[in-house]
Amino acid sequence: MDDKYYSRIIKVLIFIVDFYIIQVVFTLAKGLHFAEGISDFRYTALFLVFALIWIVAGFINEIYRINKFSVLKSVGKQLISTLFVHITLLLAILYSVQSFQIGVRFFVFTYVSTTVLIVAARITLKLIGKYFEFSGFDQRNVIIIGATRSGKELYNFFISQDYPRYCFKGFFDDSPDTSLVNAKLVKGSINKVPEYCLAENIEEIYYALPLYNQRLIKNLAKFSDDHYIYLRIVPDFGTVVTENHHVFIYNSTPVLTTRNEPLGISINAGLKRVFDIVFSLFIISTVLLVATPVIALLIRLDSKGPIVFKQLRRGKKNKLFECYKFRTMYVNNTPDQQATRNDPRVTRVGKYLRKYNLDELPQFINVLLGNMSVVGPRPHISKQDEYSRLIKKYKVRHFVTPGITGYAQVNGYRGETKEISQMEKRVEYDVMYMENWSFALDLKIICLTVLNIFRGEKAAY
Structure with a gap:
């Protein structure tokens, strides 16, 4: 912290x-x-x-x-x-x-x-x-009680800092696991801690053993208080907890999530929704309002059919919703089939609309309705549910609201997925986005999307 x-x-x-x-x-x-x-x-x-x-x-x-x-x-x-x-x-x-x-x-x-x-x-x-x-400014001498997995992770943290604020002195454990830590780093048994702390001017003690030994913890707490040493408790959860876990405190009870979930926090989700509403209103009242008559006329002159194409997509918690797009294909009987390079179904106008992402503009109405977000994993069609059996974390991407643009798209994973490895990478970036969400990341993705629009995307066909 x-x-x-x-x-x-x-x-x-x-x-x-x-x-x-x-x-x-x-x-x-x-x-x-x-x-x-x-x-x-x-x-x-x-x-x-x-x-x-x-x-x-x-x-x-x-x-x-x-x-x-x-x-x-x-x-x-x-x-x-x-x-x-x-x-x-x-x-x-x-x-x-x-x-x-x-x-x-x-x-x-x-x-x-x-x-x-x-x-x-x-x-x-x-x-x-x-x-x-x-x-050595603000550098603290520290020891770790417990040559455990948690103790090792804490040790790795101490020695990896760019500006080391911690001077690690050693492990103390009655039964050290030398397969986890180097035996040379173990300074002795736990009963040697008080003597060592006083001799080496230790300022912080980190307890990384299981919490069942309450008597030992109380004794360490008293010794620390008496000698102005900070005692930190690092619960050893073994292989249960990874770096992706996040801890919430409900009253005094720690609650662990199975992954980092920034958008599971109400204030973050609220901030994202407010931005979605403001941004989509701005786009609808400016870009969409001006572009729609021109695009509609071009679509109508180019081919027969509706101006706006509606398609059922999978949204948050895998719920179906109607996703809006400007029609870029001739009316056909295979609307759920992915577009391919030189796809004969794509109209002449549709080719340019897809290249510069203009066909996605009506989706800002979806954003305003709450079906979509400006940034998030792209909503897939029901036909692609088959990937949930082939890709381990495919369903995880449905924990958040789908977006008009996403982290996978700005990293080059958009358009046709000929091989499962391409979809795996897309899902990997989607999950990465969910676990590392920040408002700054959303702004970065939006800016990169705008740059890609001006450049014209090769995979947009």
């Missing part, structure tokens, strides 16, 4: 530093008269847009996780990718607002200055981290 807390502080710190650097660069640009002819209001708006796009691009490329990267990688691939995404998005916005004219000198100065200062800030922050690492 402490390390997650510190990780968040680092992310917030980097975010604040980046925002301040952009503000300084914009102030300098104005002072050097690189922004002549731009009103104060428009200049402020440009600054806010510039900073907001940087934040979005930064989340996409994970530049706020500097503690996980080396200095070179921190200022290399991630920042270059962020700059590329940033320039692309900013130019796209400025192009759509053609009355907003910006000089080349301003662009060159802004991007060069921002890059140099942010690189310098990253290196400085990394060096500060290294200083604290080697100086």
